[in-house]
Amino acid sequence: MLRGFLFHLIPLLLPFIVYGIYLYFNKRAGGEKTWRGRSVAIATIIGLALMGISMVALVVLRDAPAEGDYIPPRFEDGKLIEPQILPSPSD
DSSP states (O other), rough: HHHHHHHHHHHHHHHHHHHHHHHHHHHTOOOOOOOHHHHHHHHHHHHHHHHHHHHHHHHHHHOOOOSSSEEOEEEEETEEEOOOOOOOOOO
């Protein structure tokens, strides 16, 4: 669950991190270090777009079949058996 949460949170925060790094190096070069409203708005829009792309990618790139019977992971004879999705029996 945490992995799924971070999968969407990181793209949202990435533009702010990049802009913060830019401001840090800009300040070291003698520039001004301020978060302007327009820059924050642009970073928010880019972050939301990246988060939307990550949501679409999660749906499109998943490799699980749409139908079937899910068998959760389990232990058999001391070994972990991976989860499986078996095709549904034909009616």
